[in-house]
Amino acid sequence: MNTIDRSPSPADPVIVAAGLSKTYPRGREQVRALDGIDFAVGRGEFVAVVGPSGSGKTTLLNLLGCMDTPTGGTLRLAGREISGLSETDRTLLRRRHLGFVFQHFGLVPTLTVAENVALPRLFARRAEDGRVGELLRQVGLWDRRDHRPHQLSGGEMQRAAIARALVNDPSLLLADEPTGNLDSATGESDIGLFRQLNAGGLTIVAVTHNAALSDAAGRRLHLRDGRLA
């Protein structure tokens, strides 16, 4: 077990991983994408997960996002052990506690920016109470609210995706290469937005190759060959 960058045991952890492993079958072989890692992320932390391609960053993010299940170890999210959770409970956990930002934005092309941002509210059966407008203003897209995603720039699409991730007031924001499809100037702008959100108390875990983004984070988890380096 490799636990080089262990966190200083935060008092109020949002994430606690112990001996976390993920093994995939590939033909007759078993590929260990994550090899027994331990770490914790405290409430309000901004953590960057860095490492070379194939090091297990995305696998880790999938596990943190309850989109995949670990094959070994334990993982607690917002106080709940996820290994034994049913599909429904994992959906509810994602809906109530997690926000996702994808490298590819993942906006629905047939909906407007405002409708995209409000979409998680539809799934959560929550009424629109002005939160969408508030977030659109916060990310600077209020004037673009009725536009379709294809009418936006890459940076605007990513900001719309960030607003969508925040609309149900999650306790943890997970971002997968959020600046990966942006030019450096736009990327800087979005990094500023992440800083601002974190300063407001939001816990963020971002997988990134972007040095500026990892510099902006308060802490780095460096993965190499499925282990924390």
Place this chain on the structure above:
Amino acid sequence: MRPSWILFALRDGWRRPLRSAVAAAGVALAAAAFASLLAFQRGYRNGMDAELGRLGAHVLVVPKGCPYDAASIALHGANWPCHLRPEHLLGVRGVPAVAVAAPAFMNAFPTADGGQDVVVGVTPDLLGLRPGWRIDGHFPRADDELLVGAEMAARRRWSPGQVVGMTALPGRALRVAGVLAPTGGADDSFVYLTLESAQRAFSHPGGITHILVRLRDPDLLDDAVSQLRGCEAGMDMNIVPMTHLFRTIQELVNSTRLWLGCVAVVALLVAGAGVANAVLMAVAERTREIGVLRAIGASRADVFRLFWMEALQLCVVGAASGILLAAGASRFVESWLRSRLPFAPTDALVRVEWSVAVATLAGAVVLGSLAALMPAWRASRLQPIEAIRNPEDFA
């Protein structure tokens, strides 16, 4: 700002407009066939019932020959190839089960506009069979008096008291004794004379083309028919119970209905397959989007619902178009059916009414639900992890 499920499904469902339009067109054709079949089913039955009601007779007595031809001639008007004699009428009237026996002498003449004038000689007995008749004027009492159907009177601009001439009755000055209020049936285009006047005019003194019989107790129809067939003149006459005749005609029409039904079922199956295929393709194309939706909080049931609603709205749009198509094409379908049916009532055969529209829409909802089951279930089983694995297809 929050999209509704309907809006979401509607926008996503028409993301590929051509594909959706083709699937909806398939549903429209199937719905049109289904609606036409239902409309025909209802229209034909109602038309036959109305025809039977207007006739007012339980039994038709005609010369020997095909009973269907005889019924068609008696109901819609044409020339009769042979006749009954007064002794036949006496024989019928002598049967105890008979309440009213109304003799008629019918003749038809082609008109210059390609139609025909139908002249019927009758006795006041006919009024006992047609209690619903409303006459402006009176029933013909003298040789030169006419009772004119509403449509004929309107076409010729005849009114009670007017003296008129008819090509069917050359050289005779006739007075319109009465004009019949519209009945909705063939009576509207008939001209009625007294029986004797018609027999004389067409050189068939004593001739009777058919006898309309009303029974004292319609529930004893079989018994009454046996009595009529057993009377002295029974061997020379065809005794046609109208309910049996109409039932037999309906059974003959069932082959047409069955054929239409097969067409509708095949069309529905093809349309269902088209919708299922369109939704399956959408699921395949949007696999990664489904993953994103799951990641941002959609449950499996939400994903199922989304694709189910997409299929449903395709079917509803298709069905609505199909109903309009069926309504628009009803005249063509009607004339096509009339040319193929052994007997068709005067009333509209294909009636696309609200109940038909509602039944067609309900059928489309069932079709859409069934067609969507497999693709929607497949979509709901996709894992959210797919979203992060395949980023290429997103905005």
